[in-house]
Amino acid sequence: MKYKNPVISGFHPDPSICKVGENFFLVTSSFEYFPGIPIFQSKNLVNWEQIGHVLTREAQLPLKREHSFIPSQGIFAPTIRYHKGRFYVITTNITIRKTFYVWAEHPEGPWSDPIFIDGFRGYDPSLFFDDNDKVYITGASFPGAGPEGIFQAELDIDSGKMISESQFVWEGTGGSSPEGPHLYKINDWYYLLVAEGGTEYGHMVTIARSRKPYGPFESNPHNPILSNRSTKLPIQATGHADLIQASDGTWWAVFLGFRPVKSTKVHHLGRETNLAAVEWSEEGWPVIGENGRAKVEHDAKLLLVNEPTPWLERDDFNCESLATVWNFYRNPLESSWSLTEQQGFLTLYGQSCTLNDLESPTFVGRRQQHFNCEVSTLMEFSPTEEGEEAGLTVFMNENYHYDIAKMIQKGQTIILFRCRVGSLWKVVKEILYDEPSVVLKIKATDTSFTFSYATPTGEEKVIGSGETSLLSTQIAGGFTGLYFGLYATGNGKCSTAPAHFDYFQYVPGQE
Incomplete structure (x- = not known):
């Protein structure tokens, strides 16, 4: 039996995975979208169901922008692990430049308040629970915080305090931006899995091993162990893996x-x-x-692949x-949206900020997951004040989006x-329209949107x-993908x- 990639389509990068019983659980990066860190469950690694989010409270995920020089802030590269009855998810919130972890007894939550790790100067953190109950945090060094590469320290998992000095453990194989590390113990070897080459066409997965958790690490002579660089394969920039x-x-x-x-x-x-199978050499x-x-x-080998959920x-x-x-x-204003004000409707109240601003606009969106698709909405909106606007957007970030909307302008x-x-x-085109309701539609192909x-x-x-x-990543920048969003603004x-x-x-549509 065969299966097809991607197993989770649309903007779901930096996957990390763990297994509990017969169930697999997976998390991905969410950057500035809230709630943060979508979590999925599967019994066969191919068919995944989203069961919620890890970070559902603003106290867990503050996203108020302090600086605008990075096009995508928020949550970078979470890692999920399970140990002694608890799920742990560790990550870095780039907006506040802090690394933390949360824990839960059940994957759907509730998840704890953040436990911040003081003194950890890096990103893409990972947790490793050794056989002797020692816990290690492994991460990539922030630019300017030391040599470029992977470093590691021992962690008190109850308090979040580092109980050893950080040690530089591997510089990678020479590719740019060694990051996304994961440490494993397999057959008495400590394996260090790393992403290199930057998360674009040169991306790759490399690995090293040692008999000790701090090394010295021996690089695999056959690195990289995964890369589609310099090929014409339909999937590119393969990297940032978890085993x-x-x-x-x-x-x-x-x-x-x-x-x-x-x-x-x-x-x-x-x-x-x-998803791909892993083979081990002699x-x-x-x-x-x-x-x-x-x-x-x-x-699919022996995986019991099911028909996808409709x-x-x-x-x-x-x-x-x-x-x-x-x-x-970003973090929504509670009064800006409601599912109960008018039964059977999503109600949005526009704020002063717009989709162009660094604040949190009135916006509720979902990922575009197919090249070919059609989205539509029926909107009831009767603006009364100049500038009031609501509609449908294709959104990459505050500097790159297309909008179709209804608004009041000069009394019309x-x-x-x-x-x-x-x-x-x-504004490409304006049409007078005085009906209270309107159906807005976007038809997408791989090369165009029609509104x-x-x-x-x-x-x-x-x-x-x-x-x-x-609206592509190569032009708009950042690390996210497109969203279809319902929005309002004053x-x-x-x-x-x-x-x-x-x-x-x-x-x-048909892909």
Whole structure:
């Protein structure tokens, strides 16, 4: 039987995995989206179900921007581990430049308040629980905080205090940005798995081993053990892996990779979670995938692969809480959104800030997970004050997004299509529209977005289009992927008119 990569599509980078009983649990980076760190569960490594988020409270995940020079802040590269009845997730919040971990007895939570690790000057932290109950924290050094590479210290897991000095343990094989380390003990060897080459086309996975946790580490003479660099394979930038052993004794790796648009060589869905088998050489070195290459289709071996869960195309907002696929951009203002103000609707109140600002806008979004898809929403919105606006956006970050919206301008209500691409900002088209309700739609292909609107019973009218490449990571920067978002703003003041969204529909097309 075969399975296809990615096993979790759309913006789900830096996967980390653990196994408890017959269940696998996986977390990924979330950067500035809230709640943070989506957590997934699977019984076969291929079919994954999101069961929640690890960081669900602002006290766990403050995202207020202090600096704007980094395009993606927030949560970088979490690691999940299980030890003596507790799940642990360790990560770095780049916004506040602090490393911490949280713990829970159940993967769906509740998760503890953060336990900060003072004196840890790095990112991409990982935990390793040794046989003798010693706990190690392994991480990559911040630029300027010492030699570039991987360092390690012993940790008191109850208090979060480092109980040894940090030791530099490996510089990698010479690739740029050695990061994303994980330490394992397998057959009396300590293996140190590392990502190198930067999280772009040169990305790769390398490994070293030692008889002691602090080394000296011997580099695998056949490194890298995974990389799709210098190939034309559909998945590129493969790296940042984590190893796991299944109950049948087979070994597997989860890792990130992106799918570039063939005609442009850029990508906009973000880095995704992929899976490949791991084989061990007679000398005791692992190789990931097919001789170190990751493909779209792989042999499932003994994994009992199921048919994927049917895609839920429509959210009618009939629950008292948002489905796990939804996120806010940074910490939301509680009064800016509601699922109970008007039953069966998501209600948004625009704040003074817009999608262009470094504050937290009124925004509820979900990842784009398919190149070809259609999304639509029925919005009831009757703005009364100049500048009040609500609509639907394709959003990469505050400097790169396309919006279709209804707003009041010079006393008239209009439907507009607007592009924000770096410093270039343009309202492409405006149409007078005085109906209280409107259906907004986006049709996506691998190279373009087409925006249209209609009355609830009327004919659909196209208002504009935009290239996917202009919202790609290579142009927009940062480490995320695209979101489809419902939003509202007062454009400089708080809105008094609510925007009610009756549903959100996401229909995947053929890939």
